[in-house]
Amino acid sequence: QVQLVESGGGLVQAGGSLRLSCAASGRTISTYGMGWFRQAPGKEREFVAAISAGGGSTAYADSVKGRFTISRDNAKNAVYLQMNSLKPEDTAVYYCAADPVGYRRSYSPQRYDYWGQGTQVTVSS
Numbered sequence: 618q619v620q621l622v623e624s625g626g627g628l629v630q631a632g633g634s635l636r637l638s639c640a641a642s643g644r645t646i647s648t649y650g651m652g653w654f655r656q657a658p659g660k661e662r663e664f665v666a667a668i669s670a671g672g673g674s675t676a677y678a679d680s681v682k683g684r685f686t687i688s689r690d691n692a693k694n695a696v697y698l699q700m701n702s703l704k705p706e707d708t709a710v711y712y713c714a715a716d717p718v719g720y721r722r723s724y725s726p727q728r729y730d731y732w733g734q735g736t737q738v739t740v741s742s
Contacts (some may be wrong), residue, residue, distance in 0.1 A: 619731040632703065632709060637713075639697070640714070649668050650670055652666065653665040655712070673707065675695060705742045708739050711736050715729060715730060715732075
């Protein structure tokens, strides 16, 4: 079992930055592909970014490409999402998730076995 806990969310003005963290426990995530998803009120959960187990390969949604950066530190059993140039449409609950197939950077939530509880990000205009 992998337990995931997100942190770092908050209220920020448009154009600002936040860094989300996802701390894992229970077992090492060094063999897991990791992803960030988000869900705004009344909308489906959507893919944001993913990173392969070794960290050498990443993928991003078009809506965040060039503004967000996913990274991981397997020694700390953690994954991060640096969010710059935030926009009001980035407002959502952000979730990290673990995919047991480490080489994948999957866009599909169904690929992920473990999920955190989420952290709220609110961007004001």
